[in-house]
Amino acid sequence: MNVTTAPQQNTRLNRILTVLRDVVSRPSGAIGLSLVVFHVVLALVSPLIVPYDYKAMNSAMMLTGPETAHWLGTDHLGRDVFTRVLLGGREALLVTGIATPIAVSWGGFVGIFFGLIGGRVDEVLMRVVDAFLSLPWILKMLVLIVTFGTGIEVLIPTLAFFYGIPVIRIARAATHDVVARDFVAASRARGHGRMTIIQRELLPNVLDTLMVEGAMRWSWMLLAFSSLSFLGFGVSPPTPDWGLMIADARGFMSFAPWGVLGPVIALSSLIIGINLTADALAKALGIDRAQKAPV
Amino acid sequence: MLRMLIRRLFLGAVTVVIVSMIIFTGVEMLPGDACTAFLEREAQGKLLENCREAQGLNRTAAVRYFDWATSAAQGDLGVSANGSKSIAELVGNRLKNSLLLAACALALGVPLAIFLGVVAGLWRDRPVDLTVSTLAIFAMTIPEFVSATVLILVFSVWLGWLPGIVLTSANAPASAFFPEILLPVLVLTMVMTAHILRMVRSSVIEVMAGDYIQMATLKGVPYWRIVFRHALPNALLPAINVVALTIAWLLGGVVVIEVVFNYPGLGRMMIDAISDRDLPVVQAIALIVATVYVGVNLSADILTMIANPRLRTLHMRRG
Numbered sequence: 001m002n003v004t005t006a007p008q009q010n011t012r013l014n015r016i017l018t019v020l021r022d023v024v025s026r027p028s029g030a031i032g033l034s035l036v037v038f039h040v041v042l043a044l045v046s047p048l049i050v051p052y053d054y055k056a057m058n059s060a061m062m063l064t065g066p067e068t069a070h071w072l073g074t075d076h077l078g079r080d081v082f083t084r085v086l087l088g089g090r091e092a093l094l095v096t097g098i099a100t101p102i103a104v105s106w107g108g109f110v111g112i113f114f115g116l117i118g119g120r121v122d123e124v125l126m127r128v129v130d131a132f133l134s135l136p137w138i139l140k141m142l143v144l145i146v147t148f149g150t151g152i153e154v155l156i157p158t159l160a161f162f163y164g165i166p167v168i169r170i171a172r173a174a175t176h177d178v179v180a181r182d183f184v185a186a187s188r189a190r191g192h193g194r195m196t197i198i199q200r201e202l203l204p205n206v207l208d209t210l211m212v213e214g215a216m217r218w219s220w221m222l223l224a225f226s227s228l229s230f231l232g233f234g235v236s237p238p239t240p241d242w243g244l245m246i247a248d249a250r251g252f253m254s255f256a257p258w259g260v261l262g263p264v265i266a267l268s269s270l271i272i273g274i275n276l277t278a279d280a281l282a283k284a285l286g287i288d289r290a291q292k293a294p295v
Numbered sequence: 296m297l298r299m300l301i302r303r304l305f306l307g308a309v310t311v312v313i314v315s316m317i318i319f320t321g322v323e324m325l326p327g328d329a330c331t332a333f334l335e336r337e338a339q340g341k342l343l344e345n346c347r348e349a350q351g352l353n354r355t356a357a358v359r360y361f362d363w364a365t366s367a368a369q370g371d372l373g374v375s376a377n378g379s380k381s382i383a384e385l386v387g388n389r390l391k392n393s394l395l396l397a398a399c400a401l402a403l404g405v406p407l408a409i410f411l412g413v414v415a416g417l418w419r420d421r422p423v424d425l426t427v428s429t430l431a432i433f434a435m436t437i438p439e440f441v442s443a444t445v446l447i448l449v450f451s452v453w454l455g456w457l458p459g460i461v462l463t464s465a466n467a468p469a470s471a472f473f474p475e476i477l478l479p480v481l482v483l484t485m486v487m488t489a490h491i492l493r494m495v496r497s498s499v500i501e502v503m504a505g506d507y508i509q510m511a512t513l514k515g516v517p518y519w520r521i522v523f524r525h526a527l528p529n530a531l532l533p534a535i536n537v538v539a540l541t542i543a544w545l546l547g548g549v550v551v552i553e554v555v556f557n558y559p560g561l562g563r564m565m566i567d568a569i570s571d572r573d574l575p576v577v578q579a580i581a582l583i584v585a586t587v588y589v590g591v592n593l594s595a596d597i598l599t600m601i602a603n604p605r606l607r608t609l610h611m612r613r614g
Contacts, residue, residue: 127306131313134588136547136562139581142569143321223438227551230440231566246444253444254452260444268437275436 022284029280035273039266043090052080054087055238065258072262075245076252084240085262089270091235092242095152096221099159103221104214107164111171112202116179116194126172132165137224138231145233155234159224163217167210174209175202208285215278219271226267242267300597307593314585315367319360322574322581367582373575382579386561388466390583393560395469396553397545399476400483405538408488409531412495416530417522419500427492435489443482443555450478465559479556483549487541494537495530502530532603539595547584 023029058078066073072081114122132140140162148154178184179202187197228234229243237244242263249259330346347353351362366373375382411431415424434442451459461475502508503526511521550562557563561580568576 127309127313130310130589131317131585134310134314134543134585134592135317135581136550136565136584138550138562139547139565139569139577139584140321142566143325143577146569147324219436223436226438227440230438231551231554243438243440246440250444250447253448257448257452260448264441264445268433268441271436271438272433275432279432 019281019284023277023280026280026283028276029284032273032276032278032280035269036277039089039270039273040093042086043093046086046090050083050086052083054079054083054240056080065256073256073258075249075259081245081259081262084245085242085266087240088242088245088263088266091152091239092222092225092229093270095155095159095225096218099156099163099221100214100218102156102160103164103217104167104210105164106160107167108171108206108210108213109198110164111168111173112175112198112206113194114168115172115175116198116202118179122172126169129165129168132162133169137162138227141224141228142233145228150233150236155225155228159221163221163224167213167217170209170213171206174206178202178205209287212278212282212285212287215274215281219274219278222267222271222274299600303593303596307589310589311586312364314589315364315582316360318578318581318585319356319363322578323356325569325572325574325577363578367579373579375573375576382576385576386564386579386583389559389561389564391469392465392472392558393546393549393562395472396476396479396483396549396558396560397542399480400487400545401538401542403480404484404487404541405491407484408491409495409534411488412492412534413499413527413530415492416496416499416503419496424496428496431489431493433489434485435493438551439482439486439549440551440555442485443478443552446478446482447555459556461556461558463559475556476558479552479558482552483545487545491534491537491541495534498533499526499530502526532599535599535602536592536595539591543584543588543591546587 024033056079058074061070061074062076062078064070064074070080070082072085075081075084110125114125141158144158145154148158184197184201187201192200225234226241226243229241230247232244232247235241235244245263246260246267249256249263253260330343330350330352344353351359354362363373370383373382374380375385411427415427418424447459450457457478458475459478461472461479463471463475508521508526511525512518516525546561549560550566552558553560553562554566561584565577565580567573568580
């Protein structure tokens with residue numbers, strides 16, 4: 001047993017390295033991945049390096065412009081904008097960083113499972129998936145958020161649940177492409193159960209698609225999360241969050257535009273970074289992303 | 296073909312029924328009901344009971360679902376919780392405004408997206424393609440409220456060319472929304488153009504690499520004749536589906552943009568209704584939006600099938 005697993009792990013590691021090298025060798029991948037790494041590292045170390053307390057208000061210095069003491073000025077409560085921009089992605093990255101793997105895992109598993117089973121059950125499931133997809137995302141989320149509250153303990157399962165549903169469809173389609181192949185039939189003939197077939201034959205073949213899907217879901221989740229914050233249904237003040245900061249600073253945009261620019265650039269660069277990485281990953285793995293419609 | 300069509304219609308109807316169940320269950324989950332929202336602090340004891348009696352809220356969920364679903368199917372969406380105004384009337388105005396916004400964005404975005412997509416596809420990996428593709432990634436990934444905020448900052452605050460917020464009331468005629476509607480239309484156009492053009496681009500690339508295009512080239516057919524006569528009709532077929540998804544998105548998913556610009560469409564009404572716990576309105580909007588989504592996608596599928604005999608037989612073979 002040990003004899004066979006060791007080289008297997010080795011080849012898996014090799015493949016990951018090969019794919020990573022391929023991603024980095026593309027301009028979009030190199031730029032995208034550096035942006036993502038930058039933001040993740042920043043989220044981890046920012047509490048140690050910020051110049052001010054993010055919730056320290058100063059009524060003497062409200063909405064001042066950029067200067068040496070406050071690089072991006074201060075907001076309407078006299079808080080340092082630069083500090084809040086540095087910290088503003090932590091909540092978003094934490095929530096989406098946990099919710100994305102959950103969404104891809106459960107959606108992927110359900111999709112593969114029903115793709116393998118097929119038949120009536122599968123048909124019914126797809127109608128339910130269609131039904132969920134036909135409702136606007138914000139309506140689905142708001143119903144849960146209004147019911148259970150806005151904390152991260154609600155946001156994580158909510159995002160993970162709803163963003164797993166489109167994954168079902170993708171995983172099922174990818175499974176359909178492999179399920180008719182000979183090696184699956186061979187596995188069946190050998191008397192393997194469904195779980196074994198999924199684990200040994202289907203999952204390895206669908207994994208590439210799921211990885212790309214996961215990267216995309218991540219960026220869409222971030223979008224959803226910050227939109228919710230923007231609308232006042234996400235992070236609650238005084239926690240610094242880019243969406244919330246943009247919403248707050250919008251009112252003072254005519255005479256204090258620097259308040260919006262900081263969070264706008266930070267949020268955009270992270271989301272673009274993830275998308276560029278997802279694009280490069282899709283190309284490196286040979287999966288055409290552009291064919292897929294926005295869901 | 297006819298069997299296929301009937302099957303599709305049937306599946307679409309099934310989806311709408313499932314949606315209505317999900318909506319009903321979801322709204323049931325919301326804390327409070329029409330009566331607690333209407334009576335506010337006095338919502339207790341006899342008063343609450345009487346109100347629930349009058350609204351028929353004391354019946355079992357299954358009975359209420361059946362009641363709601365059958366009257367909705369007949370076009371009767373009920374009355375809103377906090378007034379006696381009919382929802383059909385309330386929603387009608389908002390739907391009209393959402394349609395106006397969608398129509399403007401489509402009229403601007405679809406031709407632009409097809410043009411840019413074809414150009415980018417034909418000159419793949421050239422500077423023009425790289426520029427268009429990069430801009431598209433920016434346009435589709437940056438959150439709508441971010442691009443909206445930046446556009447307001449540039450066009451409204453700094454340049455002062457366009458109004459940054461819609462002040463026209465919900466039941467005003469369509470013409471009253473100009474020029475206030477222009478900035479929201481611009482944001483929507485950016486996002487949808489990006490999605491459609493990416494689709495068109497990859498479809499053009501795929502078709503141009505096909506055997507029959509190579510054959511035509513070898514036969515000496517002029518390049519532009521190949522492009523217009525042979526490639527584009529096939530390449531633009533998949534665009535039908537993306538445009539359909541875009542229409543559905545425009546009518547239901549533009550909540551954030553409507554809030555940013557204060558535009559009185561369906562999306563903003565939905566948010567208001569959720570905050571006010573106006574459950575009948577939430578249900579009605581959700582049902583309308585979902586039905587539009589299913590209907591538009593169904594039409595796109597059927598249209599694609601009619602236009603493409605190969606796809607038609609492929610579906611038949613698959614059963």
